[in-house]
Amino acid sequence: MSWIVHNLWLVAALPFAAGGVISVMKQRQRTLAAGLAVGSMALSFVLALMAFVQVLTSHGEATRQFSNFAWFQFGAEWVRLGWLLDPLTAVMLVMVTFVGLLIFIYSIGYMAEDENFKRFFCFLALFAGAMLGVLIANNLLLLFMCWEIVGLTSYLLIGFWYEKPSAAAAAKKAFIVTRIGDLGLFLGMAWLYAQTGTLLFYDAGRGCLEANALTTLAMHTTVFGLTLSSAIGILIFCGSAGKSGQVPLHVWLPDAMEGPTPVSALIHAATMVAAGVFLLARVYPLLSAGVTHGMTTTVALQVVTWVGAITALFGALVAVAQWDIKRILAYSTMSQLGYMMIGLGTGGVSVGMFHLITHAFFKALLFLGAGSVIHGCHGEQDIRFMGGLRKAMPVTFAAYSCGMLALCGVPLFSGFWSKDEILHSAFVWNLSRGPFYIGAIGALLTAFYMTRQMIYVYAGTTRLAAESTHGEHGHSGAHESPKVMTVPLLILAVPAVVLGFFGTPVWPWFQSFLEGDTANVSFGALGGAFPLMIVSSLIVFVGLGLGWLLYGRKLIVDVGALDRIESAQPGLFHLLSGAFYINELYAATVVRFTLVAASVSAWLDRWIFGGVVRAISTIFVLFAKVDSFADTHVVNRGFDAGCGSVSYGGSFLSKLQAGKVQRYLKFVGVALFVAVALLFWGGKA
């Protein structure tokens, strides 16, 4: 086993260590903090490249290597952790460290004026460490721990400007909503452990993702006739749905845009949200366990596919009617994550992962471009106040266009190849054509809303100076961002354009790499996919054209002007811009229900349980009263004593609730007395 496999932990440990050191540094040491974070990330990138080369040069069985060790013992059981290097890990490592490195550098410029610069880099470095930990983990427990740290840093970074109430609320929302999903993941993990007795993914035949465990899991069925593997897989999917913003746990993702833009780019576009997809790719053997001759798919994969399809459509629809430049991208991210889920569910790991990788690059590019725009517009985020930025920010515009074209799936850009492959696999899915049609509509919408955004932001003349409320310091007009921000943009633009060529149907290098084969160039494969490629290109161009038709022909000049859809279909537009009122629905149902349940419990406690106690004492008192009435007026007064004792009983019982701690303690003592006495005397008899 090579050096890199043994020391893979360094990839995650370096940013962690940097974060730890930064945390104890002084607020003023900005250069050192940024240097440490960027330096650690660069080192991790180098290590990731080494790991990648290692996987690239190994063949067959050797492409999956792991290094396990015993962590601690409880009772007679040893908890074992480990790290794993396989093509999946290697690809993700390179992607995360590369994108992360660029975003770190970009942040130096973006956060330059923030007084909490040091804190920001501390959190970023911690996030990077945890995210890389998720990638290298060979144990679901280790993965879960890093997963939670990722969630925590996400919370910290969304709420980075915590003095803004909306940011604090968004952070809390993100934390709680993803926690709901993580509950599923935790249950799935516990169940998996209970069934297989290990949480190691690969352990020389004894891991939970290896043949032995999987056959057992696939053989047994549980409620609703689900196989165990599917049930556990669906629980794990809950976790990834929470992290990846899938319907119905998507509500946090748009709000998460309250955080600084590099955070949105790194965490909520390129890496963390992709961690959900990665997790599914990691446990794909579990999800697909039990695919037998008759069945080509499992329940778990169907769930993944349909949830992904719904999310893809939902996100694309809502993105059409947003005004905030980052929110549009956030809903777009949601939609694209849905695509990845479709790809994973219908086509397997390589299809979903390919889109994940290309998406990571072009979406990070788009977010950083958006950040550059916001930076250039002095903090303005509403696209209605922008416009005409093509001239003011030419570099940003050029890079942004690459990202936009890639996202839309314009032929030959990276997004085209990956999205096309998803559509293709959805098309040949033998259960239903539904996901395919949904995906196609989504693609159309994607092209449409991106065109809308581009035209709003870059075309025409500026609307910034006239109405901007944020243009402080007497700035007027937009300006290009500094080099430290534009250079990462340009670097990211390159893979956004060309990365797709690594996974074309002609030369499916990426897919073969993930499966451990070597790729061959075969033009024959193009023939099968070609008609569909034509169709999807057409769809994209229709979307672009529609956008042009609605927004580009007659440019918007006035800030207060209604959106073109709004003026045509106000009801539809409001439904979309309100994101189908899911938030309000939750507020009206889940949150309301919780509040009602709490007050019902309080009421129950106060009136029913308390009432019973009170009723008992009242009844005793009543008995006593009745008795004494009968006693004094009907029966001989000689019974006074008996009556008094009953009355005493009533007051005695009411005294039980006197609120005196010691009296409660006394009951415990008496109960102990009775219990021990019963135990011994009773046992003798």
Place this chain on the structure above:
Amino acid sequence: MTPLNLFLLLSALLFSIGLAGALTRRNAILVLIGIELMLNAANINLIAFWRFGPNPEALTGVMFAIFSISVAAAEAAVGLAIILAVYRHNKTTNLNQIDTLKG
């Protein structure tokens, strides 16, 4: 060698002394002390059964006693903090005058 029964008797006696104190004292701090005493009595039992048990090499009783001591320390800290908070609110630590637990 002292027989096991004597240790158990001692433990029972200390437990009862602690219980009596906790039941009759009026000062919340002393009630807490009584409870600490009951915990200690239980620890004597744990150690005694470890020593006289069939498998003393496993150190189970000793471990249990150590954990119990740690928990008792935590309990004392939190308990005394609660007493301080209650005192600040009620201006007394006399349990006869504190009946906010009343239903």
Place this chain on the structure above:
Amino acid sequence: MSLFFLITAAIAIGGTLAAMTRRNPIHCILSLALGLVGVAGVYLALGAQFVGFTQILVYVGAVAILATFALMMTQGHIVSALIEPRRAFSRSSVSGFVTAAGVFSVLGWAAQSYRPLTPSTQQAPAAGAKEVGVALMHTYVLPLEVIGVLLTAALIGAVVIALPSEEERS
């Protein structure tokens, strides 16, 4: 029956009895410290050296001091307020004593009727620092971690509870 056990048991009983009956709470705490040293002695008599010293460290060094601090911070400034009034046997205290006596009677009876055991090994097995440490780091590592978390939580919780709230401070 060893002399050491008798002495330590006598200290333990005497100290705790005094702790529960003295009228001055400070005396109570001091006698409690004495009584708990006696209990530590009982541990030593049983061959559990480590636990015995831990007991002294924790109870005498920490809990007793903590209790005196709490006493000083609640009503320590008025010496006369510390001392509880000499009271006739009130009904509730009588019932408390009766309850305790009842518990002692059943527990004592149970202890007495326990089949007298002799230790399985004549020499107490080693329960020194090393053995305890090894056990803590292997078999009992999870409880140890949990205890660590518990103590941290208790530390923070105690501070938060004892901290005066905003309006109380002003």
Place this chain on the structure above:
Amino acid sequence: MTPVAVDQIFVTTKHLLMGYVPAFWQPLASAILSVVPVLVVFPALFAVTTVLERKGLGRIQNRLGPNRVGPFGFLQPAADGIKSLTKEDVVPRDADKVVHFLAPILLVLASFIVYAVLPIGRNMVIADLNSGLLFFFAVGSMVELAVFMAGWSSRSKYSLLGAMRAVAQMISYEIPLVLAAVVVIMAAGSLSLPAIAEMQSGYTWIWPHWYVLTPWGFAGFVLFMISATAESNRSPFDLPEGESEIIAGYYIEYSGFKFALFFLGEYLGMFATSGLAITLFLGGWSAPFSFLTWVPSYLWFFAKLLVLIAAFIWVRGTFPRLRMDQLMGFAWKFMLPMTLVNVVDAGLWHFMPSGVVRGVVCAAVIVIPFALFSRRAQEGKKLQIRTYRYAE
């Protein structure tokens, strides 16, 4: 006589004497033979130290110190002792008489008991407990109770304030004290003090295997000595008895012999913690160089003890007293984190292969946090070098 015979002369003498004692009395006789020398030697050392301290402080403060009684004033402790014995024993009217009486006794008792586990020479320890270090700290914590008893029972504001200060300070500094000692436990794998001393008695070429010569050991030693200074309420941590603020702290209401007992207890405590520091970090009774092993072990122990006492006196003469908030801040914001870092460092030392790299890495792990913490501690404070003027 061979060096070994000289070294073991007290041990062999005891064995010899024990031969004359009937078997039944042997445990008692053994205890007495071990305890009595300690009861004699350390109070005598106390007497010597008081006069040395007063003379040393005198020199530091540019005056002579005691010089009236006996040659060079060396009989001063005898005069002081006679004075305190014959003085009237004043007990305040409102005092809690029993507790007032017990407090100094408990203090001296606790200070004496800890000597049971200190090895003052090769094979010279009263009780070799396998949890000896824990015993030391456990019994040491009783001192706090004694101090509280003294301060509370006097029914005086000053003494109560002093006692509360003392207890708060002792509790705060007990944590770094114990944590500083933990590194040695980690290295030695034992809580028995004779075993720890034995473990450091080897030599590489002429250099001893003392723990103080490792990075974590050196840091641990310094941290331990600082905490020990605070534990024994000595300057610059002598707030509990700050004369200018609360007159003399918790023992203000004591007079005569009880006052002397407090003094004795305090010095015994100082000797004991110094002895512990010697055992843990300075190799106990072992010689500092391999060619000096012919000098008897107990002489080395006392030589080191005298050096540490001199250091204590020196510190007392040179450092100004801290303020209460500085004292607490120092304990919680500097000592505690540093000791924790030190524990990590010792673990690192254990797991790294020995060599120069290990030394450099471990030193860096200690020095960097030290620099960070001390810079943070100095933040926003105007510090400048004092200028002194001597009357010559």
